[in-house]
Amino acid sequence: MKTEDQMKYTYKLGRKCEHCDAPIADHIHKLRTHCPREVMPDGSIKNCKDDKHTEIKAKNNPPFDAISKHHKKMHCQINLLINKIGDEVSIEDLNKYGIQLHRPVQFRKEGDRFIYFFVGFKITQLGNNHYKIEHHDRIF
Numbered sequence: 804m805k806t807e808d809q810m811k812y813t814y815k816l817g818r819k820c821e822h823c824d825a826p827i828a829d830h831i832h833k834l835r836t837h838c839p840r841e842v843m844p845d846g847s848i849k850n851c852k853d854d855k856h857t858e859i860k861a862k863n864n865p866p867f868d869a870i871s872k873h874h875k876k877m878h879c880q881i882n883l884l885i886n887k888i889g890d891e892v893s894i895e896d897l898n899k900y901g902i903q904l905h906r907p908v909q910f911r912k913e914g915d916r917f918i919y920f921f922v923g924f925k926i927t928q929l930g931n932n933h934y935k936i937e938h939h940d941r942i943f
């Protein structure tokens with residue numbers, strides 16, 4: 804069923820909203836690609852252009868959110884480990900607290916020492932099963 808507005812106007816050009824596929828009347832400015840912003844009867848705002856961008860964001864963010872979540876978790880776990888055990892730990896300690904040395908933000912080898920950078924902390928391997936945790940302020 805056509806709304807009153809749709810009866811009044813022509814739709815020969817066949818333009819459609821890029822978000823909801825509703826027809827866009829011929830007389831509406833040709834640069835307009837979405838329905839006009841509209842207040843619905845329930846008071847909510849219909850804004851196809853914003854909705855489309857929100858959807859694109861929701862679709863594109865998850866992989867980045869997962870990385871961010873991982874690094875927040877690593878940061879919290881390292882903090883916990885320092886508070887409970889101290890800043891010199893073994894691989895068993897690191898494992899017990901779920902710290903994943905294979906997933907740092909950055910990794911470096913200085914001489915024969917491996918250094919794993921996480922957000923706020925770096926973990927240096929001093930010996931075979933001996934790691935030292937230190938704070939750092941590096942922004943990656």
Ligand SMILES: [Zn+2]
Nearest residue numbers: 820823838851
């Ligand atoms: Zn629309």
